[in-house]
Amino acid sequence: LGSTSFDVARAAGVSQPTVSRALRDDPNVAAETRERVHRVARELGYVTSERGRSLSTRSTQRVAMVVDLDNPLWSLLVRGLHNSLARVGLRLSLVAGRGDQHALEAQLLGGGIDGVIMSTVTLASNVPKELDERGVPLVLLNRYTESRAVDASVADDYGGGELAGRVLLEAGHRRLGAVFGPEDTSTGRGRAAGFRAALDAAGITLPDAWTWTGPFDYAHGRTAVLDLFDRRDRPTALFCANDVIAIGVIDEARRLGLSIPEDLAVVGFDDLEEAAWASFDLTTVRVPFGPMLDTAVRLLVERMSGKRGKGEAVVHPVSIAERSSHLLGSTPSPRPSRSEPAITKKRA
Amino acid sequence: LGSTSFDVARAAGVSQPTVSRALRDDPNVAAETRERVHRVARELGYVTSERGRSLSTRSTQRVAMVVDLDNPLWSLLVRGLHNSLARVGLRLSLVAGRGDQHALEAQLLGGGIDGVIMSTVTLASNVPKELDERGVPLVLLNRYTESRAVDASVADDYGGGELAGRVLLEAGHRRLGAVFGPEDTSTGRGRAAGFRAALDAAGITLPDAWTWTGPFDYAHGRTAVLDLFDRRDRPTALFCANDVIAIGVIDEARRLGLSIPEDLAVVGFDDLEEAAWASFDLTTVRVPFGPMLDTAVRLLVERMSGKRGKGEAVVHPVSIAERSSHLLGSTPSPRPSRSEPAITKKRA
Numbered sequence: 195l196g197s198t199s200f201d202v203a204r205a206a207g208v209s210q211p212t213v214s215r216a217l218r219d220d221p222n223v224a225a226e227t228r229e230r231v232h233r234v235a236r237e238l239g240y241v242t243s244e245r246g247r248s249l250s251t252r253s254t255q256r257v258a259m260v261v262d263l264d265n266p267l268w269s270l271l272v273r274g275l276h277n278s279l280a281r282v283g284l285r286l287s288l289v290a291g292r293g294d295q296h297a298l299e300a301q302l303l304g305g306g307i308d309g310v311i312m313s314t315v316t317l318a319s320n321v322p323k324e325l326d327e328r329g330v331p332l333v334l335l336n337r338y339t340e341s342r343a344v345d346a347s348v349a350d351d352y353g354g355g356e357l358a359g360r361v362l363l364e365a366g367h368r369r370l371g372a373v374f375g376p377e378d379t380s381t382g383r384g385r386a387a388g389f390r391a392a393l394d395a396a397g398i399t400l401p402d403a404w405t406w407t408g409p410f411d412y413a414h415g416r417t418a419v420l421d422l423f424d425r426r427d428r429p430t431a432l433f434c435a436n437d438v439i440a441i442g443v444i445d446e447a448r449r450l451g452l453s454i455p456e457d458l459a460v461v462g463f464d465d466l467e468e469a470a471w472a473s474f475d476l477t478t479v480r481v482p483f484g485p486m487l488d489t490a491v492r493l494l495v496e497r498m499s500g501k502r503g504k505g506e507a508v509v510h511p512v513s514i515a516e517r518s519s520h521l522l523g524s525t526p527s528p529r530p531s532r533s534e535p536a537i538t539k540k541r542a
Numbered sequence: 543l544g545s546t547s548f549d550v551a552r553a554a555g556v557s558q559p560t561v562s563r564a565l566r567d568d569p570n571v572a573a574e575t576r577e578r579v580h581r582v583a584r585e586l587g588y589v590t591s592e593r594g595r596s597l598s599t600r601s602t603q604r605v606a607m608v609v610d611l612d613n614p615l616w617s618l619l620v621r622g623l624h625n626s627l628a629r630v631g632l633r634l635s636l637v638a639g640r641g642d643q644h645a646l647e648a649q650l651l652g653g654g655i656d657g658v659i660m661s662t663v664t665l666a667s668n669v670p671k672e673l674d675e676r677g678v679p680l681v682l683l684n685r686y687t688e689s690r691a692v693d694a695s696v697a698d699d700y701g702g703g704e705l706a707g708r709v710l711l712e713a714g715h716r717r718l719g720a721v722f723g724p725e726d727t728s729t730g731r732g733r734a735a736g737f738r739a740a741l742d743a744a745g746i747t748l749p750d751a752w753t754w755t756g757p758f759d760y761a762h763g764r765t766a767v768l769d770l771f772d773r774r775d776r777p778t779a780l781f782c783a784n785d786v787i788a789i790g791v792i793d794e795a796r797r798l799g800l801s802i803p804e805d806l807a808v809v810g811f812d813d814l815e816e817a818a819w820a821s822f823d824l825t826t827v828r829v830p831f832g833p834m835l836d837t838a839v840r841l842l843v844e845r846m847s848g849k850r851g852k853g854e855a856v857v858h859p860v861s862i863a864e865r866s867s868h869l870l871g872s873t874p875s876p877r878p879s880r881s882e883p884a885i886t887k888k889r890a
Contacts, residue, residue: 198643198668199675210675256635256654263624269617276611276638285649286636287604290624295546301633306604306654320546327547327562441819449820467760471789472797473821 199240206234255308257284257494260291260298262314265410266438270466271313271335274487282495284309299324309494315339316378331497334507335490338380343505345497347490351381354479354512355388358433358461361477361514363396366522367431367459371404373418373443375435382410385435385463404429415442419458423450430522431459437466437478444474444519455521465515477520480513547588554582603656605632605842608639608646610662613758614786618814619661619683622835630843632657647672657842663687664726679845682855683838686728691853693845695838699729702827702860703736706781706809709825709862711744714870715779715807719752721766721791723783730758733783733811752777763790767806771798778870779807785814785826792822792867803869813863825868828861 203210208227216223216231223231234240259275261268276286289301291314298321302310309331315322315338322344325332334346362370372389375382386407393400406421408414415434419442422428434440440462444454452458462469462478469476489508496502551558556575564571564579571579582588607623609616624634637649639662646669650658657679663670663686670692673680682694710718720737723730734755741748754769756762763782767790770776782788788810795806802808810817810826817824837856844850 199672200668210671214675263621266617269614269620272617272620272636273611276636280638288620288624288634288636290628320548323558324547327558441821445820468816472793473789 201238202231202235202240205238206231255284255498256287256306257309257311258287258289258302258307260289260302260310260312260314263290266466267336267410267436267464268313270483271487274483275311275335275491278487278491282491284491284495295319295321295324302330303328309333309498311335311490311494313337316376317380317383318378331494333490333494333497335486336381338507340380343507345493345502345505346507347486347493347510348380348507349481349486349510350512351384352388352391354463354481355385355390355433356392357388357512357514358385358463358479359389359392359396361516361520362431362433362459362461363392363398365431365459365520367429367520368398369429370398370400370431370433371422371429372400372406372433373415373435373439374405374407375410375439377407382407382435389433403427404432410436410438412438412442412445415439415444416446419443419446419450428458431455431461431520434460434462437462437464437469437476440476440478440519441468441474444476455519456523459521460519462519469515470517475517475519477517478515480515482510482512486510549586550579550583550588553586554579603632603846604635604654605657605659606635606637606650606655608637608650608658608660608662611638614814615684615758615784615812616661618831619835622831623659623683623839626835626839630839632839632843643667643669643672650678651676657681657846659683659838659842661685664724665728665731666726679842681838681842681845683834684729686855688728691855693841693850693853694855695834695841695858696728696855697829697834697858698860699732700736700739702811702829703733703738703781704740705736705860705862706733706811706827707737707740707744709864709868710779710781710807710809711740711746713779713807713868715777715868716746717777718746718748718779718781719770719777720748720754720781721763721783721787722753722755723758723787725755730755730783737781751775752780758784758786760786760790760793763787763792764794767791767794767798776806779803779809779868782808782810785810785812785817785824788824788826788867789816789822792824803867804871807869808867810867817863818865823865823867825865826863828863830858830860834858 199210199213203213208231212223213231216228217235219228257279259272261272279286287307291298302325310325311333313335315334317340319339322332322334322339326344332344334344336348338346338348370393374386377383390400406418432443434443440460443460447454447458454460460476462476465478465480468474469478547558547561551561556579560571561579564576565583567576605627607620609620620636627634635655639646650673658673659681661683663682665688667687670680670682670687674692680692682692684696686694686696718741722734725731738748754766780791782791788808791808792802795802800806808824810824813826813828816822817826
């Protein structure tokens with residue numbers, strides 16, 4: 195609805211470049227023309243970019259978001275973060291968190307960055323410690339590191355793993371497998387530990403032959419299913435450490451002619467948009483990314499304005515988005531007993 | 543493989559904060575300690591972030607990428623662009639291209655931006671003109687604008703629309719519909735025009751009742767199928783102006799109990815990663831995003847170094863990724879004639 199420099203030019207009877215120069219008070223433009231252009235701009239409510247610039251340099255600082263561009267989750271995090279930052283007048287720079295640690299540090303320390311949100315750390319990463327030592331405001335998002343108490347906004351990965359286990363057990367599954375994430379991330383490790391705990395509590399064994407550990411990606415899910423397909427003995431359900439792995443599992447299962455959930459039930463983790471698509475209808479652990487992102491931004495803003503002392507990890511509770519992919523077999527009523535050789539009562 | 547400040551601290555027998563201070567030549571650190579820390583750092587090959595900083599400020603400039611965060615294509619563009627920019631020592635800032643034009647201009651002009659790549663323009667947008675007038679190096683990516691000859695790196699949208707029409711005609715479809723993109727974008731308009739031209743050339747009518755025009759999103763595809771579902775008369779195939787619309791179409795069709803491609807064939811546009819998933823197996827027009835992004839970066843770098851004169855649009859050729867979603871019915875051999883009331887020979 196605002197006017198453009200074109201409107202101002204037309205109303206003032208000058209060219210568009212002259213409008214720009216006049217509004218910058220360029221002495222090459224006649225004083226009388228400058229005054230006319232300024233007046234017309236005011237009358238038309240034209241906000242010059244020069245005014246925008248001074249407003250923005252007063253209020254705007256730049257935050258670097260470190261992401262793993264190979265994990266589809268990054269786009270969801272960046273989209274949400276852009277909006278959370280915009281609400282508090284911060285801008286977003288994007289930094290890919292691959293490559294070596296020193297290159298990453300140099301990029302984050304090398305000018306123009308007022309704070310860092312990092313979603314790619316491994317448990318053993320030194321980068322948070324190094325940034326902290328150099329006084330760079332930093333918040334970890336989604337994953338945390340063991341090395342030091344920096345601020346972090348994460349989900350209850352352990353609790354989510356437990357929920358995933360329980361929803362499969364309640365559906366009647368007793369022969370369970372799992373496609374876990376990387377052991378060197380807090381998300382990979384926490385989700386696996388929670389899932390194992392839920393099975394333990396129910397006295398169900400998780401056979402090593404039915405677990406896979408690997409990256410949080412589509413290919414990892416496909417590989418697990420390919421590996422499983424040739425076995426005589428198969429689980430009725432797989433817990434997947436994130437939705438991207440789960441989609442890889444579903445996709446490869448379909449390629450091999452298996453039906454979901456009749457031949458193989460699947461539970462994911464994250465609740466990406468894709469999980470709700472009818473083609474997947476994926477039951478999954480819902481991570482509250484909105485509140486997680488808002489918390490990360492709040493912690494960062496407090497840290498940037500010197501209002502925080504010791505680091506703190508804020509852990510957000512998760513829930514289950516129950517769809518159809520976790521169901522047992524194709525029968526609507528629970529099947530009480532079929533041959534279940536893998537069940538072992540471990541606890542009384 | 544590089545050493546950390548921790549390694550230097552241990553080898554020099556000082557604390558980590560002391561290492562940082564010593565390498566900054568902080569006078570609060572004893573001269574002898576400073577020398578020892580510098581020597582150990584050299585011996586261990588420790589690259590300080592201070593050195594990283596000076597290297598990076600010499601060679602690095604910041605490019606703003608304007609994207610529409612509601613269109614899933616943005617993540618593909620940004621991921622590719624980040625890598626293309628990194629190869630030439632440029633950094634990426636992310637700017638959401640919604641909101642009003644003046645806010646956007648203020649953000650792009652307000653400090654710290656050395657060039658702009660814009661993927662969100664509508665045909666009538668004034669923003670490219672305004673940036674150009676203010677001397678901000680700019681390249682349009684994926685979409686172009688009518689208003690002025692600025693540099694652009696785009697795909698052959700018209701040719702792609704034609705290809706999509708032809709692949710459906712060659713599969714034997716004669717009853718065709720289309721879920722088009724927005725009329726005010728070059729991609730929406732070009733793809734529609736090409737598709738219409740292919741049908742025209744074959745003497746096939748595209749009934750208005752079987753065309754929908756709307757945003758490039760999942761919901762637009764779903765809505766079209768819902769609208770179609772109640773009709774007595776339906777097309778055997780739908781051309782969708784991008785893959786996200788196509789996935790919405792497939793998903794809603796499945797929700798309604800239709801099989802793809804038996805009950806409804808679908809062709810998309812873009813060739814996103816999801817198109818190749820077994821759950822979709824989507825035949826689609828392949829846009830060469832890699833070369834498009836590389837061209838955009840090349841044009842921008844030339845523009846930033848003052849090496850370019852008049853604006854130029856580089857149009858990249860497209861191809862078809864032929865999978866199974868476009869096939870006619872479930873029979874492997876072509877069905878020569880079933881009742882086809884919508885066919886009209888328009889040309890001899």
